[in-house]
């Protein structure tokens with residue numbers, strides 16, 4: 001049988017990239033002794049236009065990660081008819097917590113008490129608790145969001161007492177490296193932090209770690225959600241917020 005060439009653009013190309021990412025995840029699960037299906041794929045759709053999300057939905061993706069609040073709100077309105085689980089993964093400004101609390105199912109980037117408190121009080125009572133991961137600045141990078149590793153215990157205890165928040169786990173974006181051993185070492189540090197919290201009786205079940213370039217290393221170290229943008233959608237246009245110096249969300 002001759003192999004069909006992969007289409008380079010359009011819906012077929014998107015389907016092929018989604019299939020390739022799913023195969024990478026499944027291969028890493030097998031290679032590192034993880035249960036089949038134990039790693040969820042979060043499609044990072046930041047900067048992608050609405051038709052691209054619609055196509056991804058038609059191709060079977062149901063969970064989308066967004067980094068910029070206003071952009072996400074516009075997409076949610078446009079896609080209101082589709083059943084989508086929305087994850088906020090970007091840096092959180094105080095004036096955006098109300099919208100995040102009202103419209104998202106998950107937040108991966110809670111990194112300080114003030115943000116947690118606002119999300120807790122602003123989460124509407126008719127919705128289930130907001131699912132929360134704490135972002136840890138695992139490589140102590142001066143310009144990166146996330147709490148420092150030594151601050152995560154106190155923040156986790158605080159969030160675990162918030163009634164409208166459900167603490168699910170930890171998230172990190174390590175300093176980029178192509179070295180597989182170094183990638184694993186950073187993810188192992190996040191896993192160790194999560195295990196320490198579990199030992200204190202906090203019921204964490206989520207490690208949100210691994211992106212297009214390092215998802216195998218993350219799965220090797222216990223990732224339960226990988227956040228993948230480029231490998232699904234192709235290269236991104238930079239977001240205007242980044243050009244204004246708002247910081248690189250990752």
Ligand SMILES: *Cc1c(COP(=O)(O)O)cnc(C)c1O
Nearest residue numbers: 044211212227228229230249250
């Ligand atoms: C952009 C982004 C990703 C996806 O990165 P890719 O390298 O495109 O897969 C994952 N997580 C966060 C927090 C991001 O901001």
